[in-house]
Amino acid sequence: MFKNYVKIAWRNLLKNKQQTIINVLGLTVGTVSCLCILLYVFAQFGYDEHHDNAASIFRVETLIEREGKDGFNTAAASPPTAFALKEDFPEVKEATRVVLTDVFYSNLISAADSEDAYYEPRVYIADSTFFKVFSYRFLEGNQKNALHEPNTLVLSSSLANKLFGKQKALDRAVIWGSGENVQTLTVKGVFDDSYAKSHLNPNYIVSMSTEGMGTFVQGFQDFATNNFVYSYVRLTSNANASSLQNKLPEFIQNRGAEDLANAGMDNKELFLRNVSDIHLYSADMPNQIHEVSNIKFLYFLLTLAIFIQLVACVNFINLSTARASKRAKEIGVRKVAGAFKNTLMRQFLGESLSLSLFAMLISIPLTIMLLPLVNNLAGVYLTHQDIMSWKIGFLLLGLGIVTGFVSGIYPATVLSAIKPIKALKSNTIIQSDKGVFRKALVVFQFVVSIALIATVIVITQQFQFTQKKDLGYSKDNLLALRIGTDEASNKFESIKSSFLEIPGVLHVSSGLYAPSEVILSDNGLYLPGGNREHNTLVKRHGISEGYFETLDIPILRGRDFTPADTIDQIIVNQATLKAFNIKEEDALSTRLIESFGDETSEMRIIGVVEDYHFASLKHEIAPLFLYKEENPNWLFIKTKTTDYTQLLKNLENKWKAIVKQVPFDYRFVDREVERMYEEEKRLGQISMVFTILAIFISCLGLFGLVSYVAEQKKKEIGIRKVLGASVTSVVQMLTKDFLKLVLVAVAVATPLAYYFIQRWLQDFTYRIEIQWWVFALAGGSALVITFITVGFQSLKSAVANPVKNLRVE
Template sequence: MIKNHIKIAWRNLVRNRTFSLINTVGLAIGIAVFIFIMQYIAFEWGANRFHKNYKKLYRISTVYKEGNSSHYIAPGFAPLLKTNCPVIENYVRIADVAGNGIVSYLADRNSDLKSFREDKVAYADPDFLRIFSFPVIQGDASLNEPQTLALSKSVARKYFGEASAIGKVLTVNNQFGHTLYTVTAVYEDMPAQSDIKADILLSFKTLENPALRNDNDWADPKGLKSGFVNTYLLLKDNADTQQLSKQINNTVHQLQPENQTDPMVLQSFSDLHLAPSFNYPLQTFGNLLLVSLFLCIAILILIIAWVNYINLSIAQSLNRTREIGVRKVLGAVRKQLIGQFLCETFLITLGGVFLALLIVILLQPVYNDFLDKNLSLAILMQGWVWLIAPALILLGSLLSGGYVAIVLSSLNPIKTIGNKLDGFTRGISLRQGLVIFQFTVSIVFIVSTLVLYKQLGFMHNQDLGMQVTQRLVISGPEINGGKLRSQSFKNQLAALPFVQKYAASNDIPGRGYNFSADGITRLNPTPGDEKKSFSMLLIDNNYFDTYGIQLVSGQNFTANDVQNGYSNAQRIIINQKAAIQFGFKREDNIVGQKINWGKQFEIIGVVKDYHHLSLHEAIQPMIFLPAVSTGFYTIKLNTDHLQDKLNTLKNLYAKQFPGNPFAYFFLDENYDEQYKAEQKLGDIFITAASIAVFIACMGLFGLASFIARQRTKEIGIRKVLGASVLNIVRLISTDFLKLVIVAIIIASPIAWYAMDKWLLNFAYRITIQWWMFLLAGTMAIIIAFITVSFQSVKAALANPVKSLRSE
């Protein structure tokens, strides 16, 4: 029986090859999109789960009374907690900010010095490579001795080629000075699914020696004040995390009685990737909202593909009504007919799956470039994917194929032999409802795309209160720097004819602030002022002019202010937001006012608010301190003959700061990186909208074919009575356009609600406007009209004699 079903099903599919091909392609596109998205979801959900201990690992974070949180805690807590809490089996601390700098290697006196600026350097505890599953391929996994380090495989090859790295000595120049380290291990590169990314691991024990941390007390591994490490706890089996959390907070409160309001919490390592989180330099995090959105898109497009299959199958089956009638007359029972149609559904589904896999294989490189990830079908080998994905495809096949089978097998044999189509009218409302669903989803995607790109355009075109174009930023030196060299470098920049303006600062717009500070108040503060926080930036006296930031009152820093440095500073400049934060009124004479921050500072100027960071965030109250900054040098220049200018700057930099790699970028490109996620989201919506509309049009084409066939005789009579082709086209198209209008009415509030929620992520945002819905609706109507017109015109041009011959 099954063999016979397969044989007949294959014959029917070959006989109706056009509809079969359209059905298969529609399903293949839907399944391919589903597979692509499942790759991404599997990657995100599988992050960090390759570690052998991932179920027993937890990270300590602090939740502050203001509502924000930090993953950094003081390093001295971990050993004390292990002593006081028996369920803690081990711990590992990672200082993922402190180690970055210039790393150099000199093989011998006859070799060239190899120096690289490394930004994935971390101090780590001895058991780091044992607790985390990063395989060691050479040397000893422990970092027990001070001044030892471990390298990733790719970095070891960068410095030493194919020669063994073990025993080699590297010089690390970072904020703690110039230190020699011996390579004791090489480990495999940390995989893409790891949230922790480090190319060089320095022994944390090195910092126990005050001389090797440049006498920076905040970096003391036993310190309890300065939080600069991520601390991970390896717990024993069946540990009670709630009870442990209480023990941790009790211990912390005993050590710091003054801190009773900022509790520490345990975060499961397996959940960290998609947990709300700050993005730290050596850690990458996922986006739960984006993963959820991807999953919704995958399911919706798969549903649209199945809906499309139902409509096309019903339309195609009109040519088989006599076959169904004859089979029933010859004794075929309904169960056999249902089996026959389900067999055809599974054959088309099987073809769709194979075609989808071919599409995925061919487009995988494009998809990987789009996501900036290295995904493949191998990522789908996780158990839960094999449980969910085939189940969804099988369920869709049964529901869609089952519906078609039940409708067709229920036809009256007498009417079907006579080619009467009355039996089909019972399901017309459902099929129309499915078309409405398809276009509702499509219109939601279109409106979302319009809103998203309008917001992107708003952010790109918004007056930032500063200039970011034609600004070249050079990273400052890690070694051989200092006040004299920095000033000499700036003097030489001023002498270059193509340098229009220049400045030095310890941080730049789009990247961050130097630090935040509270406890800064007016001379006569009011209760609560000490809790207000300010963002601090160390700059020179050229900063405002180079960036085009307006000084609204007072004066700029002088060269003497800069040379004195921020530790000796007595004069500051604030922005307008900080003036409000301090409680100054507009009529107050702000310039000359004094503030307290350990000592008194005089406000000498107020600058106009500008967007130091993206429009996601509100403008922060900022305090500018004068300093001989060596973090970044910003140069305003014309980009004509750029390579020649870069070569000149590179040679100048090499002479002034020997041993430092020359690294540069353009400020506008770096600033726009803050909107990279929104840009990708826009591309996702454009793709999803295009696919949804395409598949929906295929379904609409099928339903139009069915309606045109059902009304063949009516059309014939109208033509005999004098109806024109345009009248016939209008007759058939009007009913479909009504469906699209209903879809517009349903989709509009859904799209508005979803995008209004999304816009809440931005401190500065657009207002959703009526024309976006009008444009999306008009696009949907035009696309639907063109699709239906193919069948309408074909029906209108048909010979009415043929349709009326049997009457």
């Protein structure tokens, strides 16, 4: 019996070649799309699950309130917090802290016996307990005591290979830093940086007891300020994290009430986040130690995958039910011969499952071939090994079965319910719903397509808006060159003079932060006579004279810095004046006060600049004051040239002539700003690709449906043409019903798309307004695509010889 079913299915598939090709092609495209999305999404899960006792490891996060408002939110905490929690609560078994030095300074690192030095990102300073909390696979050394001594570090396997080649790195010496801050460190371990996935992604880790930032963190005991230390606790196996969370408000009051008052903070809250939730569920938390994913983005991709696969299933359902009359006699004969409804349903479901599983098999090699494009589009690194994993195989098999079942269940139900008497009397099977269900499915396909077209347009508009919006400074033709060492910082004036001699260099200045870098430094300030306990948090940025000219930031009042100025003179933005309710004309006679403990300092405003976007457009421009910095991290070069290759060569030669053994590490600011919106750019590109695929699948289904309709009406068309009907009238007859369905889809898709697009745009403080023409364009595009798809087959039927059609029985 099974063999007979297979024969019947095979013959039916061969007999209806066009329908089979359309179904297989549609299901294959849908499955490849789903598989690509599943590979990406699956790669974003499983972070930090490899740690021993991962369920008991939590990061301590901070929320600071000022005047009843959320003033500061960060993924870090103040230095003493982690170990104070261990002291106060027996349920905290272990604690550790991490400082990401990239935020504050960039140190050179080199092998002691080599002249090649490198700026390496992701430099951690960590407590000796780091490897008691987190699990790493060591290739050299012993993680139990790797960070116990000062002036020691552990290297990632990638960096160890870069510094020492194939030689053993254990107990070798490296030079860290430069000038007066140079230190010789000993390698106490090498860990495999390809092992597992973690939100912690160090290139190398320096012992916290090493002189410098580490010893500062160890000695700092204020519970209110300097919330830049990533703090982790590991709880005992029987501890309840929620119960500990409820005790934290009392803890911070007991430990830091006086510190909070001195810092002008109304309240400070601490929150525990499980380490395995950080990568997916903390995208809204600023100051992450490393890039994290966004669960909302992943949900969007999964939803996209589901809808594309549904669109492919709709094609199968439509074509199968539309061609029910073609199998009417087969069904009638088999029922008369004793076939039961359940038997016929199994037969038809078997056919759809066979097609779906066949499409699934084809999708595997196709996806492997497309992996380079997927990696480039999604910004990930996936290989064929990811596809061959048992988890992906299980998901793919499940996808094939579910797709086959969803595609086949309705046609199987309809076909198996055909009455044998009607089937044997006539080839025409009258459906009670007059094709309403099939029309609804066509509408569904185009609702998805139109909504995706509108989404792509708005995402592209928002991304272009971020690139074209006036940021308040000129990012074009602007280079940022990493200074990085005291030697280079001390020679800034010489470097500046030398660079200005190069043709194409207009201005040179410096600063602590490059444009697009997150400014973490801030001060609590208040006006003379004000209350220090109710100060206002103001971002701080150190710069050199000429900074505003280099970045083309207008000075509205006052003046730029001069060589004679000190740290007590500051320049503020308009947002600062607004925060303190200072009139612009009164700004130059205003002073701002900073207090910390018993120390109070007064700063005089010497200038006011226009607000400029020193952070992402997702955030409102914050109050900012700028002071004169003697040890900057970045050098900024305003250029005007058509030959950047020669300009960069000249700059590098000048740099190496003045600053030896320091890499010439530069970047174009406009590209760095663009990277701030990488997620939006990637979202737009992904949406565009899958929109095209969804439209392609929908067009396949339309092509199959109109082919069937034209075949069913070929005698009618022949008679109309013999009676004098024009080609145009015949085409209109065949296309008008489909165009009506698209208009219905436009009406349904517009409010749905508007709702979800509006919610997405709410993440941006500065955003575009959704225009009516977006939906008109999306609907018009769908109409044009439909007309071209349907019109082509309609025209082919309309110009056919009517005599030939009337002769055919």
